[in-house]
Amino acid sequence: MAPPRYLTKSRFKMAVECPTKLFYANKASEYKDLMAENDFLAMLAEGGYQVGELAKKLYPNGIEIHEKEHALAEAKTRELLQQENVVLFEPAFRVGSFFIRIDILVKKGNIFELIEVKAKSYNSVTPDIESARGNITSGMLPYMQDVAFQTLVLRQAFPKADIRAFLMMPDKSKVAPIDGINQMFKINQSKKIETRTPPDTDIKALAGLLLSKVSVDKYVDQIINNEIEYPGGPSYLIDAALQWANSYEKDVKIAPTIGAHCGNCQFKVTAEDDLKSGFSECWREATGISDQELNKGTVLDLWNFRRKESLIQQGTYKLSQVQREDLGDFEDEADISGLSRPQRQWLQVNGIPSDHRHKGFYLDDALVTHEMASWHYPYHLIDFETSAVALPFYSEMRPYESVAFQFSHHIMEADGSVKHANQFLSVTPGEFPNYDFARALKKALDNDQGSVFMWSHHENSILSAILKQLSEEKNKPSDADELAEFIKSLIKGGCRAMIDLCKLSEKAFFHPSTKGSNSIKKVLPAILKESKQLQEIYSKPIYGATGGIPSLNFSNHSWLEIKDGDVSDPYKTLKEFAVDLLPEGIENEEEGNASVISAGGAATTAYARLQFEDLNEESRGRIKSALLRYCELDTLAMVMVLQGWQEAINR
Secondary structure: OOOOOOEOHHHHHHHHHOOOHHHHOOOOOOEOOOOOOHHHHHHHHHOHHHHHHHHHOOOOOOEEOOOOOHHHHHHHHHHHOOOOEEEEEOOEEEEOOEEEEOOEEEEEOOEEEEEEEOOOOEOOOOOOOEOOOOOEOOOOHHHHHHHHHHHHHHHHHOOOOEEEEEEEEEEOOOOOOOOOHHHOEEEOOOOOEEEOOOOOOOHHHHHHHHEEEEEOHHHHHHHHOOEEOOOOOOEEHHHHHHHHHHHHHHOOOOOOOOOHHHHHOOOOOOOOOOOEOHHHHHHHHHHOOOHHHHOOOEHHHOOOOOOHHHHHHOOOOEHHHOOHHHHOOOOOOOEOOEOOHHHHHHHHHHOOOOOOOOOOOEEOHHHHHHHHOOOOOOEEEEEEEEEOOOOOOOOOOOOOOOEEEEEEEEEEOOOOOEEEEEEEEOOOOOOOOHHHHHHHHHHHHOOOOOOEEEOOOHHHHHHHHHHHHHHHOOOOOOOHHHHHHHHHHHOOOOOOOOEEHHHHHHHHEEOHHHOOOOOHHHHHHHHHHHOHHHHHHHOOOOEOOOOOEOOOOOOOEOOOOEEOOEEOOHHHHHHHHHHHHOOOOOOOOOOOHHHHHHOOHHHHHHHHHHHHEOOOHHHHHHHHHHHHHHHHHHHHHHHHHHHHHHHHHHO
16 A cells, blocks of 8 residues: 655655656656755765754653654654643644654643754854845745744644744854764664763753754744745745645646756756656656757756746747847957856857867867966865864864865876875864864975965865864964964965866866866866877876876776777766765765765765764775775866866967
8 A cells, every 4th residue: 555645844845946846756766866865965964963863952851753654653643742741852743635743842731832953054143044124035945934834734733722933953153062062973874863972961951052942933924924936836835735735645747837946956867867857857848848959958057147047938948049148248259367157158058169279179278378377386286075064073163163074185297297195084083183184284285385276165265264263272282373374375365375276167168068067077077078198198007006197095097988989987987986985775876876976975975974873994994995085086187187278278
């Protein structure tokens, strides 16, 4: 017998994003769902499970509803609510086709406190909940809508009760009073939380300090009493929820309303997938465009374009339908500062000009040459892996402070020689690595005054965060001043400020296969397709070989495979190691979870596993090895891109 189909909290959230998604949900054997495991991964990476467990410590007499089956969970909830005063964790409520499980419910006679626990960064000193006009901010709106739906259901279940709604979140304005808070909640192999509170720790007081319980009745009423926006809307919440619940219960597809929101659809497939694409079905139904035409590109693919919605509403669906005037006013040729945003967008729509020096891709030789003239050998290419977890590592730290646990460092000499020179990885549970990280980076870069390169501004942001931590540290390390001066030299405005190759790529390089993206994971494969020199070098097993390119993690490795003219993606050669980064039972597919890996998210997930999961030494070793290999490729990728640009300019 098939399980009942109820509109739950997660299904409600999905429907607000796009009601048609409800038809594709929970059909893993039929439709591809790229988000199938993302909630768990996000909770793990951010420490969401730990936040939920800490919140329960505020209510030591709370009772957990362990039953998973809907009817059993409802029955247990009803039984316990017979008490005059009771606190329940995960109580279950069903009203018609609505079914919710509330994180924490506090019943005091006729007063019901509905508490939704979120691992959402919040600052009680400067709360970012509503705008100057009184509207709920976009960052908080999904959370408020979630609570509003639960409140609606609970009010229907108990129409005579006084329902009060709250969000409970980690408070960034508070500092931890003790070390090791993030180590108090471990995740076992069954994905269950085990609490390990040190002796003499007042865990209830700790939870009360770090978590803020925020009354949101005002915002809940605002949402319930006004129409909510969603594709195909707006409607009042109750009307929309009833329609969605009815459609989901009967498994009837709600007619698709296409728009810019489709760009985030998780029901997409690649050419290798055997499953169906919900995204393609929607667009075929709404526009009549074939899959073949969709695969050639839609307005959704247009890089950094802010008018996708308006173009779609006026009937411009395909990338080839976009007109020059749709992008605004711009010159044909880039000026000395490089490509403007509309110029780059027009390259994506119209293709590379036939008279451009490089066939098949665009490179502003003059701009790149001009920038290179100010660089100094040896080149230092660095990449950081970082985390920002909800529960602090050490006393005096705040929730969601940056933790820098890994870097990779390649050096490129004037004679063209390359080596993987240094790396850093600190993943000991509970260990705060930032100052050791900065020391190791200083040691790696202090031997000369060569230019230092990053890809995007992340490295600058992290070093700035470490500098702030040093300035606020009560027990400063003996070398605090030296570390601070070193960091100041690298960040924006410093005498050796890091050079952002991503920014240069945005202004000077475009390849159709990137779809306008400047991610290193997109730019690298594009460069490799065009560079015979790189294909010749990296298709041979010289990486980590004697007399080849020195590596700290690879031996006799070939990064490329060339078959029938197609050049493989180096990141896909590491696919076997990705299995070790993700939790057991989560598949490492070409898209979906693998896309998390290629975006860098798997490193954060892996770090969280090393912090919070109970792992044996063999498993920990495999994860650390995978982390080192992935980070090494990120800095080697920067080397390859520079080599590819140099080759193209010198042709």
